[in-house]
Amino acid sequence: MKTATVKTYSITEVSKMYHLPTTTLRYYEDLGLLYDIPRIKGRRAYTQAHLNRLGAICCFKDTGMTLKELQELFDAQDDDADLDKTCAILDNHYKRVLEQLALLKKNERHIKRKVRFYHDIRSAKENHSKLPDWDDYRDREF
Amino acid sequence: MKTATVKTYSITEVSKMYHLPTTTLRYYEDLGLLYDIPRIKGRRAYTQAHLNRLGAICCFKDTGMTLKELQELFDAQDDDADLDKTCAILDNHYKRVLEQLALLKKNERHIKRKVRFYHDIRSAKENHSKLPDWDDYRDREF
């Protein structure tokens, strides 16, 4: 009879995989975002399920969800899932992500113009030529 | 002889225009991000130049620049502009914005899949049909 051993990861391995300090991983566990992490000789042994959840944490956190909202989402998902609440939270967050995306695209274009503008000022100064005018950059697409 | 009067804006008007509380506008002034704001009978009177700067503050702040970094950028831009430093800060920030944009797009797709997945679970429960499997959503484009 074979006993399937589940692959686990140490806190340092997980830290490297997700670019999060070990202290942050412990902090998430304190908050309850990660739980039931088994200990092997006192050390945390993360399973694939924990990595999946951590991936979700990073995704939602990076899109501006607070850790408290994340906890609410997980609470809705986890024990005997409240699907209406889960869907509501997800729908609402997705809307916010689309707004962020629109804003970020707009800001990206603005910053690109600023970058060009200052590079052109520098060139003009070097060449002793006419300095550019911001009005020529404000609504221009590069 | 005509005296051209420059249009100014009260702190409440600016607050509404930029969706920032008045306390935050005062805070930015305390930090030095906004300065030389004239007072008319003790009240702040923002000029177009201040609005432009405030637009820049919002744009850079919303793309993840800290207020301290913003101060450095403005210091480089303002008094007898250090063009090399300005360009360096802008170039560096623009790179970060492109990274953010790539990450946000990736996260947006992931969240879209999650939204679909949970809506499909809900439908399946209502119809007493087979529950969907996340593996069918993981790498699917919607």
Added chain:
DNA sequence: ATTTTACTTCGAGTATACTTGAAGTAAAAT
């Protein structure tokens, strides 16, 4: 005339998300 509204300054307090420090353990390296 006096109350209300809309500001003013300055200092202190708060929320979020970590981050550090102290004291301990246990296995691996020297």
Added chain:
DNA sequence: ATTTTACTTCAAGTATACTCGAAGTAAAAT
């Protein structure tokens, strides 16, 4: 055998960006 490394827990401290409270002023509304 003992030092080093890599964790452990728990409590306290920090950074950033606000946010609030108190006390005051000055013009507009009643």
